[in-house]
Amino acid sequence: MENKNQTMLQRGITLLTVIIGNAMYAAVAVLFLLPSGLPTGGTTGIALLVHKLTGASVSMFVLGFNVVMLIVGFLFLGKKFAFTTIVSTFTYPICLELFGQIFANLHLTDDMWLNTLFSGLGIGIGLGIVIRMGASTGGMDIPPLILNKYLKIPVSVSLNAFDICILLGQAILIPPEMLLYGMILVMTYTTVLNKVLLFGGSKMEVKIISNNPEPIRQAIIGHLDRGLTILRAEGGYLQEDRQVLLVVVSNRELHQLERIVKQIDPESFVIVSEVREVRGRGFSMTKEHRSQEGKIITSNIE
Structure with a gap:
């Protein structure tokens, strides 16, 4: 009903x-x-x-x-x-x-x-x-x-x-x-x-390449309440294995994200791109969080 x-x-x-x-x-x-x-x-x-x-x-x-x-x-x-x-x-x-x-x-x-x-x-x-x-x-x-x-x-x-x-x-x-x-x-x-x-559909896609990706990952999840994806990559010069953190944020969250990354790793390589539309959990669908007891808790979308 x-x-x-x-x-x-x-x-x-x-x-x-x-x-x-x-x-x-x-x-x-x-x-x-x-x-x-x-x-x-x-x-x-x-x-x-x-x-x-x-x-x-x-x-x-x-x-x-x-x-x-x-x-x-x-x-x-x-x-x-x-x-x-x-x-x-x-x-x-x-x-x-x-x-x-x-x-x-x-x-x-x-x-x-x-x-x-x-x-x-x-x-x-x-x-x-x-x-x-x-x-x-x-x-x-x-x-x-x-x-x-x-x-x-x-x-x-x-x-x-x-x-x-x-x-x-x-x-x-x-x-x-x-x-x-x-x-x-x-x-x-x-x-x-x-x-x-x-109008209202554009977001900012941020790729972060850092020698210290784990604290940045935790800060994004803990402070921004945003999910992210870890991409496996290879350095072009030394060909060492690297991690690329991919996260999508709103325009007003971008400055906060850049500040977090700069505080943790000032030498990190950050790529910012504007995307026209984002669909999925946290944007067009409600956010989901898993509690310590394993229960799924929903919250409002961006």
């Missing part, structure tokens, strides 16, 4: 987070993107092009296009994909129409750089929040996923290709300067999106 409640809670949090991400995307579009006339990629970019050619409502076109793409995704990618996409399919266009009415008389800035910057930041953060939850924003996300499944074309490659084509399609109706702003916008939200996806 407890596991079922936890599952329901997790689904509820995921649903709420996906809604927030789509609402942020819509709010930024209404406050910065649409008033400035900036071109952009994705479904919104196609909607802007159709709006300029026919006068059709941007939000209604996005809704219709998303529904069509949802059906295509169901046919080619399966019902599991459609389930994770259905929330975004309807939330974004509904919020777009709602915020369009709420903020109809609100005008923040005419500065094109500010509009480009805040559009890029908001779109990148909104999309990143949705994708981090394992969901899809729907719309033009779906064709690249289909191409990846059947033709093995990388999603990022086809997604960027579609965005470029959509931007070029809008170029016939806008000044060349606006097209350049649009290119900066796409690069900005792509960069921010990647940062959001990696």
Whole structure:
């Protein structure tokens, strides 16, 4: 029963987070993107092009296009994909129409750089929040996923290709300067999106080569409460057997680890590398400690 409640809670949090991400995307579009006339990629970019050619409502076109793409995704990618996409399919266009009415008389800035910057930041953060939850924003996300499944074309490659084509399609109706702003916008939200996806997941991998590894091993376990791995190695010059201590720590623990190593062996050789993601005991899973009686005690993860 407890596991079922936890599952329901997790689904509820995921649903709420996906809604927030789509609402942020819509709010930024209404406050910065649409008033400035900036071109952009994705479904919104196609909607802007159709709006300029026919006068059709941007939000209604996005809704219709998303529904069509949802059906295509169901046919080619399966019902599991459609389930994770259905929330975004309807939330974004509904919020777009709602915020369009709420903020109809609100005008923040005419500065094109500010509009480009805040559009890029908001779109990148909104999309990143949705994708981090394992969901899809729907719309033009779906064709690249289909191409990846059947033709093995990388999603990022086809997604960027579609965005470029959509931007070029809008170029016939806008000044060349606006097209350049649009290119900066796409690069900005792509960069921010990647940062959001990696946020909080990066850790520091440390390799320690020392003539006195045992006290360092004990200090890492005792003071940092971190596990580590001992790698067997051979010196390149004298070819003597060596031990390499491999440990992964958070950014705030790195300075403490370096201080411990320096106090025990100032001549030790230390290699520090940033890793994007760490999974396993102590990071994505709860820590486990074995007591003197042999019992396993769990504690909170990093």
